[in-house]
Amino acid sequence: MWNRKLGRKADHRKALLRNMATSLIEVGQIETTEMKAKELSAVMDKLVTLAKKGDLAARRQAAAYVRNVEVDDQGTTALQKLFNEIGPAFADRNGGYTRVVKTRIRRGDAAPMAIVEFVK
Numbered sequence: 001m002w003n004r005k006l007g008r009k010a011d012h013r014k015a016l017l018r019n020m021a022t023s024l025i026e027v028g029q030i031e032t033t034e035m036k037a038k039e040l041s042a043v044m045d046k047l048v049t050l051a052k053k054g055d056l057a058a059r060r061q062a063a064a065y066v067r068n069v070e071v072d073d074q075g076t077t078a079l080q081k082l083f084n085e086i087g088p089a090f091a092d093r094n095g096g097y098t099r100v101v102k103t104r105i106r107r108g109d110a111a112p113m114a115i116v117e118f119v120k
Helices: 010-027 032-051 056-063 076-091
Strands: 030-032 098-105 112-118
Touching: 010 030, 010 032, 010 056, 010 076, 030 032, 032 056, 032 076, 032 112, 056 076
Parallel strands: none
Antiparallel strands: 030 112, 098 112
């Protein structure tokens, strides 16, 4: 099996990763548990690769995964930001678009936390 189950059923896990991917596109970095961060990194690498292609088929595949939420005041959606800003920024890079940085141990349940961010 290629993915971690994260203590959730398949539908819940897919929804979690979709929401986290959309948030990462919106904000640029998010803090989550280390295991979720590693899964999100793999998902985002695939989405950025689709954004680098830039054709209509790739846009449809990404649109099926990314939530359609507005990112800024001009009405730009997360999908538009992915294809217009993030994809071209990594045009000369062949992979490894995200970075996972371990940060702290969460106080409530001692879960290891990490920050996921785009590589500059």
